[in-house]
Amino acid sequence: MPETEASRLLKRAEHYIKLTKYREALAVIEKVIRIEPKNPLCWYLRASAQIELEKYSDAVSDCEKALAINPNYADAWTKKALALYHLEQFGPALAASTRATALNANDASAWYIKGICLEELGKSEEAEVAYAKSLELEIILDLKEEGRSVRK
Amino acid sequence: MPLSKPIRKYISETEELLDTTITLLRKPDAPPGGALIDVYTYRLDKNIIIFPANYIGLLKDFIITKQCTHLLIKGAAEEKSGYRVCSFTPDSVYTGMRQIYYDALKDEVKKEKKLPVYKLLEMLFILYRQFHEHINDLPWNPIVNARAYHRMEQLRKTQLYILLKDGKRDMDEMSDLTEIVPRRYFVLDKSMFYARDLFLAKILPADKLMPVVNIPQMKKFNHLEVKEMLTTRWTHTAWYQSKYFGDSMLTIMEKQLDVEWNEESTLDYYANLYRKGVSLTDALVNYMSMKDWFIWEKPQHLHVAQEKASEYEQAALKKIFGDLIED
Numbered sequence: 168m169p170e171t172e173a174s175r176l177l178k179r180a181e182h183y184i185k186l187t188k189y190r191e192a193l194a195v196i197e198k199v200i201r202i203e204p205k206n207p208l209c210w211y212l213r214a215s216a217q218i219e220l221e222k223y224s225d226a227v228s229d230c231e232k233a234l235a236i237n238p239n240y241a242d243a244w245t246k247k248a249l250a251l252y253h254l255e256q257f258g259p260a261l262a263a264s265t266r267a268t269a270l271n272a273n274d275a276s277a278w279y280i281k282g283i284c285l286e287e288l289g290k291s292e293e294a295e296v297a298y299a300k301s302l303e304l305e306i307i308l309d310l311k312e313e314g315r316s317v318r319k
Numbered sequence: 320m321p322l323s324k325p326i327r328k329y330i331s332e333t334e335e336l337l338d339t340t341i342t343l344l345r346k347p348d349a350p351p352g353g354a355l356i357d358v359y360t361y362r363l364d365k366n367i368i369i370f371p372a373n374y375i376g377l378l379k380d381f382i383i384t385k386q387c388t389h390l391l392i393k394g395a396a397e398e399k400s401g402y403r404v405c406s407f408t409p410d411s412v413y414t415g416m417r418q419i420y421y422d423a424l425k426d427e428v429k430k431e432k433k434l435p436v437y438k439l440l441e442m443l444f445i446l447y448r449q450f451h452e453h454i455n456d457l458p459w460n461p462i463v464n465a466r467a468y469h470r471m472e473q474l475r476k477t478q479l480y481i482l483l484k485d486g487k488r489d490m491d492e493m494s495d496l497t498e499i500v501p502r503r504y505f506v507l508d509k510s511m512f513y514a515r516d517l518f519l520a521k522i523l524p525a526d527k528l529m530p531v532v533n534i535p536q537m538k539k540f541n542h543l544e545v546k547e548m549l550t551t552r553w554t555h556t557a558w559y560q561s562k563y564f565g566d567s568m569l570t571i572m573e574k575q576l577d578v579e580w581n582e583e584s585t586l587d588y589y590a591n592l593y594r595k596g597v598s599l600t601d602a603l604v605n606y607m608s609m610k611d612w613f614i615w616e617k618p619q620h621l622h623v624a625q626e627k628a629s630e631y632e633q634a635a636l637k638k639i640f641g642d643l644i645e646d
Contacts (some may be wrong), residue, residue: 250526283323
């Protein structure tokens with residue numbers, strides 16, 4: 168299947184995000200949104216860039232747009248949890264991270280955000296459980312990463 | 320990036336104690352143990368702690384803890400008595416390279432397959448630099464780890480994983496150079512890491528490696544205590560010969576690092592840790608008969624030495640081999 172203009176631009180936006188060029192990423196994402204406003208990935212990527220630029224309220228609203236299109240979009244729930252955490256809305260952030268971990272139990276970030284929210288809310292025992300899960304997943308990822316670099 | 324509460328507190332405490340600023344930087348190509356670019360070593364207006372981009376949770380938190388602890392030691396040293404590092408001069412490079420050369424000759428006599436001369440010459444300075452790097456780094460590792468273990472209880476399980484990983488990497492280092500590096504240096508280098516692992520195994524005795532019981536790759540360490548975990552690895556490897564020297568180095572380490580690890584954070588406390596690190600470095604250097612190989616100097620001295628490293632190498636080669644070495 169030939170690559171569409173939108174998917175080409177999305178790849179470029181992801182690349183910019185990897186390079187921490189968030190403003191450039193935002194400019195590209197704007198173009199994709201005009202072409203495919205119903206693509207949740209566009210809103211998710213825009214939220215990612217907004218968080219890095221510390222525009223947390225805008226990020227929450229972008230995540231909500233992504234979730235309105237696909238309510239089971241686990242990564243968008245994680246991103247929303249992160250933005251809410253930065254806005255110090257720990258209760259809603261905890262709810263979002265819990266939803267993220269329910270949809271994708273292998274997301275180390277979501278478990279970590281859940282842990283820090285629980286800690287902020289004074290639930291240290293539950294926080295410890297979330298941290299332990301996050302650590303376990305991080306270690307798996309790290310071992311895989313190491314395996315890849317050895318093979319290279 | 321989000322940080323757990325104890326880490327945020329530790330960073331603020333570090334900034335306050337040292338009256339300095341810390342910036343965190345996530346980088347895809349950062350070394351696994353992270354990096355510290357600090358105002359006491361470089362001419363900067365803030366400290367930068369770099370950590371690998373794929374560390375998103377507690378692994379990142381532990382790297383930050385470790386680097387903050389190291390920063391506290393450096394900062395307290397600078398404040399109280401002046402921060403110094405092991406540096407080198409043309410004379411110290413000559414002393415070190417000449418000693419390595421003599422030891423290499425002894426090894427070569429016993430070898431069936433001799434090392435080509437150009438490789439032998441190349442090896443002298445590479446090995447010298449390797450010991451310089453390790454002696455500037457290794458003694459601080461048990462100090463930083465022991466302090467972090469007592470100071471940041473929440474991260475003990477993460478720390479165990481990182482220690483296991485560090486140990487494995489350090490054990491594997493130089494393994495492809497066994498045919499080139501004189502046996503004595505190979506064993507001494509490994510012994511330093513052996514001593515560090517065994518020292519930490521004694522200092523961090525309480526925890527078991529429980530958070531990783533569900534990870535298939537870590538199953539073999541399940542239910543092992545830290546001590547068993549770290550020692551088993553050494554006693555089942557080809558580096559078992561390092562045990563003799565390693566045990567002596569462990570005794571040195573225990574004697575030099577007779578420290579109360581759980582004291583309140585003050586500049587005096589961290590300055591004392593720095594002094595302990597300096598004593599440990601000197602004791603290890605003496606034990607390895609490398610007394611005049613390195614000198615304690617300000618970090619700027621080391622920067623200049625590093626810039627002039629190849630000049631020093633050439634001068635030392637000329638001094639050892641005379642006219643056999645061309646300009």
